[in-house]
Amino acid sequence: MTEKRLLALVAFLIGLVAGLLILVEAVNGIQQFSSLNSMLGQLVGVVLGVAILFASLLIYRSKYSSGGVLDILLGVVALVLHLNSTGGILAIVAGVVGLIASEGSPH
Numbered sequence: 001m002t003e004k005r006l007l008a009l010v011a012f013l014i015g016l017v018a019g020l021l022i023l024v025e026a027v028n029g030i031q032q033f034s035s036l037n038s039m040l041g042q043l044v045g046v047v048l049g050v051a052i053l054f055a056s057l058l059i060y061r062s063k064y065s066s067g068g069v070l071d072i073l074l075g076v077v078a079l080v081l082h083l084n085s086t087g088g089i090l091a092i093v094a095g096v097v098g099l100i101a102s103e104g105s106p107h
Helices: 005-030 038-061 064-082 085-102
Strands: none
Touching: 005 038, 005 064, 005 085, 038 064, 038 085, 064 085
């Protein structure tokens, strides 16, 4: 396994954990919704969690830079919207690792 693929795997796993953290919190919030506004807020969390999972999958599927940038942007959005700070930080870390994988020297 090359260095790029190993970094992509690490980024994918970190992004997987980040997306699942945000997704689980949002789904639990939807089950206990009290108003339409809170349910829509949790729905945004579901969409963001799924988007982080897809961005991490892009990193693993050799689209290192595009997946990395998407993970970073989605992580910042998760932090700004106060969805799950741990998931947002992990998404940013996954994006940075994905960008580092894209800069690896080809052998």
